Amino acid sequence: MREVIIPLIIVFAVLAGVLTVSAGLIWLERRLLALWQDRYGPNRVGPFGLFQVVADMIKLFMKEDWVPPFADKFVFVLAPAIIMATTLMSFAIVVFAPGLTVVDLSVGLLFFLAMSSLGVYSVALAGWSSNNKYSLIGGLRAAAQMLSYEIFMGLSLMGVVLLAGSFNITAIVEAQKKMWFCIPQLPGLVIFFIAGIAETHRLPFDLPEAENELVAGYHSEYSGMKFAMFFVGEYLAVALISALVATFFLGGWLGPVLPPIIWFTIKTFAVICLFILLRATLPRPRYDQLMAFGWKLMLPLALLNIVVTGGILLSRG
Amino acid sequence: MFGIFSGLWRVLLHALHKRVTVQYPEKKSYLPPRWRGRIILSRDPDGGERCVACYLCAAACPVDCISLQSTEDEHGRRYPAFFRINFSRCIFCGLCEEACPTYAIQLTPDYEMGEFNRQEMVYEKEDLLIAGEGKYKGYNFYKAAGVSIANKDKGQAQNELPPVDMHDLLP
Numbered sequence: 461m462r463e464v465i466i467p468l469i470i471v472f473a474v475l476a477g478v479l480t481v482s483a484g485l486i487w488l489e490r491r492l493l494a495l496w497q498d499r500y501g502p503n504r505v506g507p508f509g510l511f512q513v514v515a516d517m518i519k520l521f522m523k524e525d526w527v528p529p530f531a532d533k534f535v536f537v538l539a540p541a542i543i544m545a546t547t548l549m550s551f552a553i554v555v556f557a558p559g560l561t562v563v564d565l566s567v568g569l570l571f572f573l574a575m576s577s578l579g580v581y582s583v584a585l586a587g588w589s590s591n592n593k594y595s596l597i598g599g600l601r602a603a604a605q606m607l608s609y610e611i612f613m614g615l616s617l618m619g620v621v622l623l624a625g626s627f628n629i630t631a632i633v634e635a636q637k638k639m640w641f642c643i644p645q646l647p648g649l650v651i652f653f654i655a656g657i658a659e660t661h662r663l664p665f666d667l668p669e670a671e672n673e674l675v676a677g678y679h680s681e682y683s684g685m686k687f688a689m690f691f692v693g694e695y696l697a698v699a700l701i702s703a704l705v706a707t708f709f710l711g712g713w714l715g716p717v718l719p720p721i722i723w724f725t726i727k728t729f730a731v732i733c734l735f736i737l738l739r740a741t742l743p744r745p746r747y748d749q750l751m752a753f754g755w756k757l758m759l760p761l762a763l764l765n766i767v768v769t770g771g772i773l774l775s776r777g
Numbered sequence: 778m779f780g781i782f783s784g785l786w787r788v789l790l791h792a793l794h795k796r797v798t799v800q801y802p803e804k805k806s807y808l809p810p811r812w813r814g815r816i817i818l819s820r821d822p823d824g825g826e827r828c829v830a831c832y833l834c835a836a837a838c839p840v841d842c843i844s845l846q847s848t849e850d851e852h853g854r855r856y857p858a859f860f861r862i863n864f865s866r867c868i869f870c871g872l873c874e875e876a877c878p879t880y881a882i883q884l885t886p887d888y889e890m891g892e893f894n895r896q897e898m899v900y901e902k903e904d905l906l907i908a909g910e911g912k913y914k915g916y917n918f919y920k921a922a923g924v925s926i927a928n929k930d931k932g933q934a935q936n937e938l939p940p941v942d943m944h945d946l947l948p
Contacts, residue, residue, distance in 0.1 A: 496791045500798045741788045742781065 471562050478551050482695040483513050489736050496740045525684035535589035540689035543582035547696040550575040554703050555629045557713045557720035568629040573614050580606035587678035598677025602668035608754040612762035613655035619648040619769040620708045633712035642709040647765045649709040656701035663739035702731035812886035813871045819883055819911035827881035830857040834873035834882050842866035852927035865898035879918040883911040
């Protein structure tokens with residue numbers, strides 16, 4: 461009985477925790493952006509405006525869930541579900557503390573890469589099924605961007621895998637007991653983080669949404685809860701990438717004095733704040749600049765990182 | 778590359794800056810006395826209505842939000858039978874105040890006029906009239922102007938000479 465109940469509790473705790481945190485991120489992002497732009501942000505509903513998210517959620521639930529008559533209905537409804545499903549599936553392999561994980565896969569890292577690659581279907585299908593030119597352009601951009609950044613996202617993690625000698629998340633964190641991988645794998649960290657921004661289409665790389673040119677990009681036609689799923693899915697992805705940066709490069713739950721789960725949370729939130737700081741600072745590049753940056757700079761760098769890491773490991777024996 | 782990091786640092790430093798937002802309902806920003814807000818109708822120093830219902834404000838109003846009807850009392854003084862301003866149309870341009878020959882219509886530094894019911898944005902004369910003189914003190918149109926009303930004939934106004942007798946040959 462215990463073998464069934466404890467994993468179930470963990471599954472639902474992770475699901476509830478992750479969804480709550482990603483909804484809370486909306487509030488956090490608005491408050492932090494406001495702080496850095498000398499404003500206040502939402503501070504009226506509840507303590508520090510925390511219930512703003514609840515109010516927004518109620519509003520989104522009450523809204524008409526409209527499917528445009530010209531849309532491909534089945535795909536249109538399916539698309540937002542995919543991004544939520546794939547991102548939530550990725551959280552299954554995140555190890556919050558020793559033993560506190562939904563499933564400790566031996567190829568956890570590969571599972572995450574597979575799931576994040578599937579996520580592109582959501583955006584591409586949403587853009588396509590909306591039958592709207594702006595949505596289509598957004599979907600196309602998303603597909604191209606994810607394709608090009610997916611490649612070196614995987615490659616940037618191979619350095620970590622080489623050092624840890626395993627695809628298992630727990631083994632990767634355990635391998636960082638002496639030194640966090642952010643020191644020997646600094647290029648890997650930078651490349652993974654950049655790829656992660658592109659993967660979540662966050663602000664320097666939010667060309668699929670690009671509200672100044674494409675209305676709202678791939679989710680222009682979405683409303684109500686379907687839009688909310690894209691919206692929360694984006695923040696889920698931010699939380700996921702931050703959690704993985706913390707896991708792969710910042711030593712996961714490792715840390716003195718405080719309990720492991722607290723260390724993991726602190727590191728994840730630090731990375732999330734960096735995400736938001738980047739949004740507050742950087743302008744959006746042009747589309748061709750984005751692609752050139754990915755293929756001509758980041759991909760060779762990722763390959764070089766693997767070669768150098770592998771060479772050093774080999775020479776040490 | 779350096780630009781990105783210096784930019785990030787500068788944005789981060791903004792966390793220490795003073796926030797420019799005024800927390801409105803608790804704190805109110807300073808409004809200059811000439812602020813053009815809610816429109817009122819003032820009274821002269823003796824407590825009578827200043828408005829003489831000349832229609833100039835209604836004519837000047839670019840959005841036609843003022844409507845009124847003139848009438849006369851038993852002394853021969855003109856006054857508005859009704860005076861109505863539709864504040865859901867008003868753009869607070871102040872042209873009515875400029876057009877008013879008697880300082881009756883004035884704009885005040887009050888802007889908190891939100892209503893839940895659109896009909897309540899229409900203000901009648903009772904809503905517009907205030908007890909005092911507003912911005913321009915000590916002016917009474919019927920005491921200064923050469924219009925004859927009961928108890929005051931021509932030539933009896935302030936700074937007014939008696940009217941010239943056209944049949945008199947003396948200079």
